[in-house]
Amino acid sequence: MDKTSLLKIGKVLILSIEGEVNDFSVVSMQDMLLKEVRNTSTRGVILNIARLEIVDSYMARVLSDTARMIRLMGGITILVGVNPMIALTMVDMGLDIKEVKTALNLDAALELLTGLTTLGRYSEESL
Amino acid sequence: MDKTSLLKIGKVLILSIEGEVNDFSVVSMQDMLLKEVRNTSTRGVILNIARLEIVDSYMARVLSDTARMIRLMGGITILVGVNPMIALTMVDMGLDIKEVKTALNLDAALELLTGLTTLGRYSEESL
C-alpha cells in the first residue's frame, strides 16, 4: 500500500492514489477505505488522483464502484485531481464516472464537504 | 416479528431489521411500518440494517419499495448501517437502491431528519 496515502481531516477522509498502482493494490485500497469509513465518523471521502498517471477502464470502474459503495454506507465521495490529459483520454474512449462528484482541487472538495458537515443539512442531492 | 424492533423518537420512526429475517416477515414488517407511518405523525423513517447479515436482490427491492411508499405518504426514509461487506457485495452484483437516501449511522440520520423537521422547509429533493 506504499502507493497510496490515507489522511483524515475532521470528518473527511482523503485517499491519494499515486503513480504506478496495480489492480490488486487498488482493490485492497478500496477495502481499507470502506473499513475506515465504517470505523470512523467519516462524512465525506475525497479521492485524490492528482498523482495518478492514467485512468483506464479498470480504474474508472473502481472509482465509480467505490463511490457507490460509500454512498450505500451513507457517505459522500468527491473526486479531485483529474488532469486535462486524463480528462481528454477518458472522454476519447467513452469512459464516464457520472455517479462520482468532482471538484477542481482539494480545497474546493474540502470546502464542499465541510460546509456540508457543519451545516449538516445539505445532502448528497444538493451537492 | 421478533427479528425487528420499531422505535419512535419524536417524529421519527426507527425500524431495525435484524439477523435471520425471512421474506415473509420482511413483508409484514413493511406493512406494520406503513400503518405506523399513517397512524402517527411521522415525518421521517430510519431503516437500520446494521444487524442484517446480507442484502440480496429481494431485500434490496423491499427496501426501495418501502422508501417509495413512504415517500408517497409524504415521509422521508433514510437507510443506515450498510456495512462494507454488504456495500461491496451489492455493488458487485449490480444492486443499487438509488431512491433511498443513506446515512453513516443513526446519529447522522437523526441529525438529518431533525434538522429537516425543525427547519421544516427543505423539500425531500434537497435532502
Added chain:
Amino acid sequence: MSRVEICSEQDIVLARQVARQAALNLGFSLVDQTRIITAVSELARNIYTYATSGSMQAQELKKATGIVGLEFVFEDQGPGIDDLQLALTAGYSSGQGLGLGLSGAKRLMDEFELQSKLGQGTLVRVVKWTK
C-alpha cells in the same frame, strides 16, 4: 456435505445459515462470506419462487494445488428455463424480481453453471475458492 430441502420461506433462511457455517469453517474472509451467503440466498429463493420446491447441496472441494473451496448445487424439478441467455441477463425477470439473482450469483462466485430443461427442472452449480 450438507443438504437442505427448500420448500418454504424459512428454508431460504436455513440455506443461508448452512452456507454461512460452511464458509466460516473454510476460513473465507468476511467479504467472501457475505458474497457466498448472498448468492445462496438468491438461488435458494429462485427454487422456492419458480419451482416451489427443490434442494441445495453444499460440499467442500479441494484442488490438486491444495486450494479449498465450497460448492453449492441447487436442483429442482420445476418448470425449467426456456432461454438461459435471457435468464442470465442482468435486469431480466419473468416475474416481479429485479432480475439480478442469477447474474448476481454468477458475479459473486468463482464458478457458475446453469442447466435447465423446460418442464423438467433446473440445476445451478456454483463454487467459491479460498484464493
Added chain:
Amino acid sequence: MSRVEICSEQDIVLARQVARQAALNLGFSLVDQTRIITAVSELARNIYTYATSGSMQAQELKKATGIVGLEFVFEDQGPGIDDLQLALTAGYSSGQGLGLGLSGAKRLMDEFELQSKLGQGTLVRVVKWTK
C-alpha cells in the same frame, strides 16, 4: 524494441512503464502519452484477464515521409475471441468489465488491428504516429 511478458498484475504496470518511456523518447505530447499508456494498459490487462499470459512488443516505426510512430503488438495463446464485432462493441464485456477496453484502445490509437482464433489466441496491433 522492447518486450514484456505479461502474466501478473504487476506486469500490466510494467507494460505501462515501457510504453511511457517509449512515448517520451519519441517526443509525443503529454496527451498522446496518456492516450498511449491508457491503451496499453487496457490491452495488457485483457491478456492477463482473458488469456492469463502473453506478451507485448513495442517498436518504433518510421514512414517514408519521415514521420515516426510507436507500434505495440499484444499476443496471447488464450481462448481467443468468437465474435470480433461484438468484442469491439463499446460496452460489451463477457465478464465484469466496462467493455471499453478494445473499443477504447481503438479510439485512442491511430491504427488498430485485431486478429483472433477461437482456442488459439489473440493478437492486437496498435500504432500511434507523432503527427
